[in-house]
Amino acid sequence: MPDTTAEYQATIGLEIHAELKTRTKMFCDSLNDPSERHPNVNVCPVCLGHPGTLPVPNEEAVRHVIRVGFALGGRANEMTKFDRKNYFYPDIPKGYQISQYDKPLIEGGMLLGVRVRRVHLEEDTATLAHADGASLVDYNRAGVPLMELVTEPDFRSADEVTAFARELQLILRYLGVSDANMEMGQMRIEANVSLNMGTKVELKNINSFRAVHDATEHELARQEEALRRGEKIAQETRGWDEVKRRTVVQRSKEEAHDYRYFPEPDIPPFSAANFDLEALRAEVPELPAARRERFVREYGLDAAMAEALAAEPAMADYFEAAVSEFRTRLPEAPLLTLYHYLTTDLRGLMNQAGTAFDALKVNPEHLAHLAALIEEKKVTSRQAKDVLLRMFEGGDDPEDIVRDEGIGVTSDTDEVEAVVLAVIAEHHAAVVDYRKGKTASLQFLIGKAMGKLKGRARPEMLREIFERNLTA
Ligand code: ADP
Ligand code: MG
Numbered sequence: 001m002p003d004t005t006a007e008y009q010a011t012i013g014l015e016i017h018a019e020l021k022t023r024t025k026m027f028c029d030s031l032n033d034p035s036e037r038h039p040n041v042n043v044c045p046v047c048l049g050h051p052g053t054l055p056v057p058n059e060e061a062v063r064h065v066i067r068v069g070f071a072l073g074g075r076a077n078e079m080t081k082f083d084r085k086n087y088f089y090p091d092i093p094k095g096y097q098i099s100q101y102d103k104p105l106i107e108g109g110m111l112l113g114v115r116v117r118r119v120h121l122e123e124d125t126a127t128l129a130h131a132d133g134a135s136l137v138d139y140n141r142a143g144v145p146l147m148e149l150v151t152e153p154d155f156r157s158a159d160e161v162t163a164f165a166r167e168l169q170l171i172l173r174y175l176g177v178s179d180a181n182m183e184m185g186q187m188r189i190e191a192n193v194s195l196n197m198g199t200k201v202e203l204k205n206i207n208s209f210r211a212v213h214d215a216t217e218h219e220l221a222r223q224e225e226a227l228r229r230g231e232k233i234a235q236e237t238r239g240w241d242e243v244k245r246r247t248v249v250q251r252s253k254e255e256a257h258d259y260r261y262f263p264e265p266d267i268p269p270f271s272a273a274n275f276d277l278e279a280l281r282a283e284v285p286e287l288p289a290a291r292r293e294r295f296v297r298e299y300g301l302d303a304a305m306a307e308a309l310a311a312e313p314a315m316a317d318y319f320e321a322a323v324s325e326f327r328t329r330l331p332e333a334p335l336l337t338l339y340h341y342l343t344t345d346l347r348g349l350m351n352q353a354g355t356a357f358d359a360l361k362v363n364p365e366h367l368a369h370l371a372a373l374i375e376e377k378k379v380t381s382r383q384a385k386d387v388l389l390r391m392f393e394g395g396d397d398p399e400d401i402v403r404d405e406g407i408g409v410t411s412d413t414d415e416v417e418a419v420v421l422a423v424i425a426e427h428h429a430a431v432v433d434y435r436k437g438k439t440a441s442l443q444f445l446i447g448k449a450m451g452k453l454k455g456r457a458r459p460e461m462l463r464e465i466f467e468r469n470l471t472a
Contacts, residue, residue, distance in 0.1 A: 008196060009156065009195065009196050010155070010156050010195060010220050011153045011156070011194050011196060011198075011200075012153060012154075012155035012156070012157075012160075012161055012192060012216065013191075013192045013200075014155070014189060014190065015192070016148070017146050017190075018147050018187045019034065019178060019179075020064045020065075020147055021064075021176065021178055021179065022058055022064070022145050024060075025143040026123040027055030027143055028044050028046035028053075028143060030042045030047050033140070036140050039138035040139050041140060042140045043139045043140065047142050048093050048139055048142070055264070061145035062105065062275060063275060064177040065119055065120070065177075066280050067280055068119055068177060069105065069106030069119050070284050071174075071287060072110065072116050074108045076105065076106060076275075076277055077104065077105060077272055079269055080100065080269065080270060081269035082098050082099070082100055082263075082267045083264055084098060085101070086259055086261075090126070090128065091125040091128055091137065091142070092142075097122060097123060098267075099120065099261075100120035100121060100122065105119060105272060106118060106119035111168060112163060113154070114151050114152070114154040114155060115151065117150045120147070121147055122146050123142070123146060124143065124145070125142060126141060126142040127140075127141050147178075153197065153200075158212075161191060161216050162210075162212060170288045171287055173313060174285055174286075174313060175284065175285070182208055182209060190202055191203040191215070191219075193219045193220060194223070194233070195220070195224060199233040201236055201238050203219060204237050204238070204239060204250065205250070206240045211240050211242060214240070215239075215247055218246055222247060234253065235252075235253040236252045237249075237251040238250055291309075292306040295316075299339075300334060300335060314358070321364035321365070322338055322342065322364035322367045325364060325369070326368035326371055329372040330372055330376070333372075337374050338367070338368065338371035341374075342367060346362060349388070353392075362388075362395065366395075369399055370391065373387075373398060373399070377458060378408055378409055380456075380457075382455050383456075386407070387401050387407065409456055415453075416449075416453065416462065417469075419449050419453055420449055420462065420469055423445055423452065424445070424466075424470070427445060427448060430444050431445070431470065442466060442470075446459060446462045449466070450462065
């Protein structure tokens with residue numbers, strides 16, 4: 001919670017990296033395939049850093065970053081360039097990383113009230129594995145396009161940090177530029193944490209939203225305690241110890257790198273205007289915030305429902321397709337039944353079976369038909385669950401299932417009345433109890449009748465017919 005009266009005001013800025021989804025790598029035509037399990041398959045002399053090779057920027061990656069910039073309200077630079085960031089480590093085969101220093105592709109922008117300083121392009125590093133005293137290097141990831149977004153130090157709490165990071169993740173997914181999976185390292189968050197814009201500590205190598213949140217909160221508390229004791233905050237990089245639940249030093253200022261940035265001589269500066277900026281702007285789809293707002297306005301959902309749908313684009317698309325079919329049947333009916341059957345019942349079956357939306361046999365039109373059958377009281381909610389299970393297994397239209405299996409609610413009052421009279425005759429004791437005032441007995445009798453009718457009656461109709469016959 002932001003607290004502007006506090007003596008120690010949290011001041012936090014983020015640096016967020018995301019691996020971009022492109023066919024090939026940032027500066028060569030080796031494949032960018034994060035699913036490749038065999039090491040050192042997607043490599044070539046360029047991404048292995050052989051002398052004499054030349055980098056050629058990947059235009060798809062440039063377009064992705066411009067899309068991100070536009071989605072956040074930033075500007076694409078008239079003049080942008082690449083720079084070499086020099087350091088020596090086995091994960092960086094050339095001895096430098098090609099990044100962007102003073103002329104990033106994108107400057108400015110805003111998300112959830114936080115100012116975006118810049119978004120630039122660089123290349124990812126190789127991955128290292130340490131085993132049996134040896135270090136192994138896999139260059140499949142070396143040279144994969146990486147975007148880096150830097151914010152101003154506008155965050156005032158750990159909650160604001162994770163809200164921003166989650167929203168950015170969703171935007172990257174809506175744009176289709178990154179899968180941005182934190183656990184898979186496709187999105188990495190570094191939090192620069194200080195109090196009152198004092199000396200900042202950089203929190204690094206933390207790979208879940210939860211951990212970023214907790215680490216930030218603990219770091220703020222640690223700094224406040226230190227300052228209250230009259231100590232100085234050391235400028236350093238810290239990680240998060242999940243077990244001890246505290247931040248721990250990884251690197252102090254003395255060990256900090258001097259990257260000796262200088263312009264990449266093998267790639268001429270260029271203008272973002274060389275790309276069709278108006279076309280790229282037009283390609284930015286409806287973003288999560290707009291989608292939530294529209295779901296509330298057009299579909300009458302509450303904010304939490306709209307949020308849940310927008311957070312899962314595949315489910316949101318499915319819902320919209322189902323709504324469009326549902327409304328051709330019942331233009332005025334509320335959409336809550338449809339929403340619940342999708343997000344609870346169908347979702348539950350999918351989770352159990354491990355089915356994703358693109359492999360789902362139930363199509364949106366069929367789910368809409370089921371919701372319409374329920375809404376029109378042609379099937380009870382108990383029957384609907386069975387029908388949905390059949391739909392899930394076989395992909396049939398619920399209308400066919402209901403017709404072929406003789407499922408459905410009977411509107412034949414004579415049939416229901418006959419069953420009621422039979423139940424009354426068979427359960428004399430319950431009838432006597434009910435007449436003595438034991439209302440629970442009525443529920444028992446309704447249950448018996450419902451059983452005989454195999455669930456094909458509306459409970460209200462049964463109750464009414466029982467009451468009429470029992471008080472006669
Ligand atoms: P540096 O030059 O040390 O790398 P920058 O000014 O480039 O610092 O900022 C890097 C990140 O740190 C940005 O996200 C920025 O918002 C954040 N930042 C800068 N100064 C502070 C501070 N005093 N407290 C917290 N975050 C800060
Ligand atoms: Mg950086």
